[in-house]
Amino acid sequence: MAGALQQLTDNLLGLLFPDRCIGCRRVGALLCRACAAQLPRYPAQVLLSLPVPVPPYLREVRVVYTYQGALRQAVHALKYEGQRRMALPLGALLTAYLHEQPMPADAIIPVPLHTHRLRQRGFNQSALLGRVLADRTNIPLLTGQLARLRDTPSQVGLNMWQRQTNMHAAFVWRGVAAAPARVVLLDDVLTTGATAHACAEVLHAAGVREVRVLALARSVLSE
Template sequence: MLRFSISSWTGPQSSLLGWLLPRRCGGCRRLGDWLCHSCLALVRRLEEPLCPRCGRELEFAAAGCGCRERLRALARARAAAAYEGPLERAIHRFKYEGWRCLAPALAALMVERMALDGLSAGLLLAVPLHEARLRRRGYNQSELLAGELRGRFEVPRPPGRLVRLRDTPPQVGLDRLRRHANVADAFAWRGPPLGGEPVLLVDDVATTGATLEACAGALRAAGSGAVQGMTVARVSV
């Protein structure tokens, strides 16, 4: 099994697109970098104590979280930073305004967190978009992040595909219960049985972890080992 190691991270590399376009900060649009120093300084990394399962910031280490009830298939979720300020703006541009060039800078934040948590897996999969939405958007932002991480850690492409069977309405504005119902049974693994392989699931933002949990359920049903989730940001709930 391949394991990620922080030593193999070489930092964001310039892509062809980065070469052709002037670099502009995804947080404040200032020219120079995809995430400028002032915006990076404002990115609030999540701090311990975190819930061992869902990654929510807890007030006290011993404080209960209650996520065990709804996160059954997902072993652990971690996010690099809070979904606020310049990072929220950058992710919005990355996701909805075609700023694909932000992928390396956002993946670098994930790697910071992965180094702290020692996340490891044999398979690295992105949370998929439904085909219809993929056609409309032209790309899956989470797949760009997963591609960055695979490249950096030399993890091979997966032997199959995680697919989204239903074009579920966006989770925004739904409460916790509705979020889980909205994505339940929305995903399936298309490929060979996973033979106990641990999986790292990659997404841009997590809120209650409902989407990661639904993906983890599909992967566990296909025979995967422990499924962990890693996102750039986490919405405080």
């Protein structure tokens, strides 16, 4: 019943406030095809500040888009303005990327939020993206097993060593069943890679053999 009511409310709101593209404001979609096609891909040559040597279980870190323009606005709307529906076009972009450049995976695990943050925001944006991706790729989504113990303070202004320390013991594995062998760790916006690395460490300790990080976006200059 709650679902039907929600659907009705959404339909009414859709009539009153039709979807507009976050990029060009044209009516019809939250992110139109033309704007989606113009999103700048993240330049592969930009390296992340991961520890050296990168641990063997952390197989790769991929970033799809540069965090700017319409993509930045879309992520902002999703994360800070509570526009959950924005997860659909963004999840579709991730799906298209994975079809183009597949990653072997037995499960998709979104980077978890701390419960405080989750309560504050009401949802985990990476989990919403993961839901869309999982539905469209048939790779199972695992949530609630990798948990965030500490809401780590901002990484801005910290050097690499400080970032790693900041992240230390921030995550824990709470899975009861055996951990999947190959995981795609999904993040919305990657900054330094320190969070992804801390998650990968915990996943590996839980029995995951291969961790591949997939992030929707990253600022080219975020260091």
